[in-house]
Amino acid sequence: DADVTQTPRNRITKTGKRIMLECSQTKGHDRMYWYRQDPGLGLRLIYYSFDVKDINKGEISDGYSVSRQAQAKFSLSLESAIPNQTALYFCATSDPSGGALNEQFFGPGTRLTVL
Amino acid sequence: AQKITQTQPGMFVQEKEAVTLDCTYDTSDPSYGLFWYKQPSSGEMIFLIYQGSYDQQNATEGRYSLNFQKARKSANLVISASQLGDSAMYFCAMREGRPGGSEKLVFGKGTKLTVNP
Numbered sequence: 024d025a026d027v028t029q030t031p032r033n034r035i036t037k038t039g040k041r042i043m044l045e046c047s048q049t050k051g052h053d054r055m056y057w058y059r060q061d062p063g064l065g066l067r068l069i070y071y072s073f074d075v076k077d078i079n080k081g082e083i084s085d086g087y088s089v090s091r092q093a094q095a096k097f098s099l100s101l102e103s104a105i106p107n108q109t110a111l112y113f114c115a116t117s118d119p120s121g122g123a124l125n126e127q128f129f130g131p132g133t134r135l136t137v138l
Numbered sequence: 139a140q141k142i143t144q145t146q147p148g149m150f151v152q153e154k155e156a157v158t159l160d161c162t163y164d165t166s167d168p169s170y171g172l173f174w175y176k177q178p179s180s181g182e183m184i185f186l187i188y189q190g191s192y193d194q195q196n197a198t199e200g201r202y203s204l205n206f207q208k209a210r211k212s213a214n215l216v217i218s219a220s221q222l223g224d225s226a227m228y229f230c231a232m233r234e235g236r237p238g239g240s241e242k243l244v245f246g247k248g249t250k251l252t253v254n255p
Contacts (some may be wrong), residue, residue, distance in 0.1 A: 054241055056242075056243075058245075063147075063247055063248075064247055065142075065229055065245035065246055065247040065248050066183075066229065066231075066243075066245040067245070068242055068243070068244075071241075071242060073241075081242070111181065113183060115183075117241050119241065125171070125233070125241065126173065126185050126188060127185075127241075127243060128185075129175075129182065129183035131181065131182050132181045132182065132183075134181075
C-alpha cells in the first residue's frame with residue numbers, strides 16, 4: 024500500500040464550488056505539505072504543517088485553506104474554485120528526525136480541473 | 139529573483155549516452171540541501187538524489203550523480219547510460235536552512251528529458 028495517498032485522484036468541478044482534497048499518510052511523519060504544479064512553473068508550496076497544531080502559509084496560499092485533522096491527515100480546501108486553480112496538486116510528508124537528507128515523500132497527486 | 143533556475147526546458151539524448159541537466163541556485167544561507175526529483179508521464183514525484191551544502195563529495199546514486207560546484211552555485215544532475223525509461227520531467231529543488239528546520243522546498247521549473255532509441 025502507498026505510504027502517502029491522495030483522494031480524489033482526478034476531479035472536475037465548476038467555478039464557485041467548494042472542493043476538498045484529502046491527504047493521508049502511514050509514514051508516521053509529523054510534517055505535511057501541499058503543493059500545486061502548473062505546466063512550466065514547477066511545484067509551488069501552498070501550505071505546510073509541522074504538527075497538528077501548527078499550520079503555515081506557503082508561497083501561494085490565497086484562495087486555499089487547510090485542515091490538519093490528525094497527524095496522518097491533511098486536507099486542502101478551495102472555498103470557491105476558480106479556473107486558474109486548475110492544476111496538479113501534491114501532498115508530501117517529511118520527518119525532521121530523518122537526518123541530513125530529510126527528503127519529502129510525495130503522494131500520487133490530484134488532478135483538478137475547474138471549469 | 140528565482141532561487142532555483144533550470145535553464146533547459148527540454149533535452150534530448152540518445153539511449154546509452156550520458157546527459158547533464160543543469161541547475162543553479164541562489165541562497166545566502168550557508169546550510170542548505172539540494173534535491174533532484176523525477177516525474178514520469180504518470181505524474182508521481184520520485185526522489186533521485188540529494189546533496190548537502192557541507193558535503194565534501196559529490197553525491198552518487200546508481201546511474202545518477204550530482205555535479206556540485208558550490209562556488210558557482212550549481213548542482214547539475216548527470217545521468218549515465220541513459221535508458222528509455224529515463225524520459226521524464228526532472229526537477230531540481232532546494233531546502234534552505236539546516237535539516238530539521240523549515241524543511242520547505244523551492245522547486246525549479248523543470249527540464250523535460252527525452253531519450254531516443
